[in-house]
Amino acid sequence: MAETDKPLLIKRYASRRLYNTETSDYVTLEDIAEFIRDGREVQIIDLKSGDDLTRQYLLQIVAEHESRGESVLPISVLTDLVRSYTTQATSVVPEFLAASFEMLREGQSAMMENMTKNNPLASMPGMDAMRAQQEAFMKAVTGGIGGLSSAPEREESKPDDAETESGEGEDLTEIRKQLAELQEKLSKMNK
Secondary structure, three states, rough: HHHHHEEEEEEEEEOEEEEEEOOOOEEHHHHHHHHHOOOOEEOOOOOOOOEEEEHHHHHHHHHHHHHHHOOOHHHHHHHHHEEEHHHHHHHHHHHHHHHHHHHHHHHHHHHHHHHHOHHHHHHHHHHHHHHHHHHHHHHHHOOOOOHOOOOOOOOOOOOOOOOOOOOOHHHHHHHHHHHHHHHHHHHHOOO
């Protein structure tokens, strides 16, 4: 396993300072956010207790970005998240959010792929610059969340009979089905 495939281990000392075990230096929350935007997984461990503090620090990074006016989460979503901690919906919310972000990631990847491979204009002069601008725009819009900032490199694959007329593969169709089921469950719980 390549070193970048493993989560970057960050140790928190009793002084609350965060230590990057790969580079042997101290890091800030903004440094950790940058690692994540670059597609790196991180794991933050308390040195003394061994507790995994990753969730706590990721939530702190999100809260800091939101408080600086870099709002990604609308008030209604934040309100619903708070409500989900006190309702029976708690069990479906993580699955719903994961499926939603996966759909966003796949949609962005498909769009980037279409801009490069399937577009007859791709060979036109200046198209590379336009694609780079689009990638930068998508990175800015998504904040690089979960690797959304760039299209993953894939092997060439031919469409098979499982693809629909709109070009969606089985996976995307299945995700949409799961998302619809989750939305239905949520609406039933709110009644």
